Amino acid sequence: MGNADITLRHIARRRPGDIARVFVPERRSVEVLGWVDSQVTKLERRLDKALRLRVGGELRVLHVEFCFALRDDVPDQVFEYLGFLFTALRAEAKGAPVPPIESVAVVLSGRRQRLPAVGARRTAWPGRRFSGTHFRIDAVYQRTVAELRARGSVFWLVFAPLARDATAAAMREVVEEIHARAATGEERLELYNALLVMAAIDPWGHHLLEELAMLFDDRETEKELLRRIPVIREMIVEAERQAAQRAEKRAEKRGEKRGEKRGEKRGEKRGEKRGEQKGAQKAIAELLGRLFVRRVGRRPTAEEERSIVERALAIGPGEVEDALLDLDVDALVRWLAEPIRRREPPKGAGRARS
CATH class of the missing domain: 3.40.1350 (Trna Endonuclease; Chain: A, domain 1)
Structure with missing residues (x-):
């Protein structure tokens, strides 16, 4: 372990x-x-x-x-x-x-x-x-955080990040309780250390390591002492990096950019355009994907679905639709696996259909 x-x-x-x-x-x-x-x-x-x-x-x-x-x-x-x-x-x-x-x-x-x-x-x-x-x-x-707390010891509190109902709010309470009940500063740091190690295991996907690292921002002395432990220093740095990445992604989704309002508006427009493009690609994948299922009798693989969307963007959805309707199953599968030739419909596609 x-x-x-x-x-x-x-x-x-x-x-x-x-x-x-x-x-x-x-x-x-x-x-x-x-x-x-x-x-x-x-x-x-x-x-x-x-x-x-x-x-x-x-x-x-x-x-x-x-x-x-x-x-x-x-x-x-x-x-x-x-x-x-x-x-x-x-x-x-x-x-x-x-x-x-x-x-x-x-x-x-x-x-x-x-x-x-x-x-x-x-x-x-x-x-x-x-x-x-x-x-x-x-x-x-x-177990729940309450069940671990009911064991009556700060030792069992270090397992709180593992609990199925662990939350950032619960972690704040746990840190405060450890701070109040630890007998010495050395013991408190050892318990904080264990708390961070348990949060890194993250069996439920709570992502509480980041939250705990930020909690120690309010306790600069303890945070600096924790940073002297190589493993914990790596955890704190990684948690801060992940927090920065998530904040950046949230900003991108909202179309927010730092700087002047003009820059922010351009960022918003780019975000909206990307959202529209993603929505269009999703619609193409769904519509042409259903057509693929009707012809082939199964759902397209991830690679086939990617090829359908890329070809629709390169040569047009109509050309891809023709290929899905006109090519026999083996030829269709081979075509989707081939490199894309822009503006060039597949052999056998585009024939008149009754």
């Missing part, structure tokens, strides 16, 4: 209690004892994924996987890590039983349809009773 994985593991390391409380059954007291860190897990090189807990007075272990998407190999990864984790815990137990382990996959993006609440990696033979492992699935990107 690259930047997202590194960022989330870093802030999770600082806020283990915020993670544990969400996945522990309600009304059970929970005490965080620390992260599992042993010589065995160092072989797997993922130390920040298992928490030692005391839940209702009993030892427990919580294993958390941050997943960009619920790919087919995620169950394999969970099962594989559990093997390393169980080996590490057993080596440390010195004859005591290994504490129960709960695995959770926190999913950041994927399909629009609801993901299941539980995943599994089956290792048993077909037809035999289940053996392997089950794990919980927490699809944070399918």
Whole structure:
């Protein structure tokens, strides 16, 4: 997962209690004892994924996987890590039983349809009773901003840009809440960093990275500190570039040009002319496209549709209409694939029709 994985593991390391409380059954007291860190897990090189807990007075272990998407190999990864984790815990137990382990996959993006609440990696033979492992699935990107806020921690607020109902207004509230609740300036910057990284994933097409970058314009000190992080600097610069491009496109659509009114009027006329031309081309594509369907029995491909419009502009819609009516199907398809010869009708076209 690259930047997202590194960022989330870093802030999770600082806020283990915020993670544990969400996945522990309600009304059970929970005490965080620390992260599992042993010589065995160092072989797997993922130390920040298992928490030692005391839940209702009993030892427990919580294993958390941050997943960009619920790919087919995620169950394999969970099962594989559990093997390393169980080996590490057993080596440390010195004859005591290994504490129960709960695995959770926190999913950041994927399909629009609801993901299941539980995943599994089956290792048993077909037809035999289940053996392997089950794990919980927490699809944070399918939750609402309110649901994430209800988890009661600024840690879960960084996932707000992933929420299905995330908006620019909601992001303003989230930034204000992080600013108010972060314990230190360093922690606040880390949470802003994570917020921007999550916005870059953008599973719903909200385009909130640009909005968040602009929010930091009002916080110049924090923005400059964020810019010192190479990845975040690139995100902010890219968001600003996209914002400028969108503003330019909006201005072009409205026919607005900077400068004197005369320039603006010329821009408006050019915009109107372009709009009329596009409208005419669309009408040609629709009318001649329907004629193509009647003759060939299928819709034209994108290339064929482009060729129809270009030929209509080059030699006139009437000539193209003649070709569509007069040429046999194979000749018509070949003609549309040939280079355009201006003012030259296709062979066989233009014959009198009864």
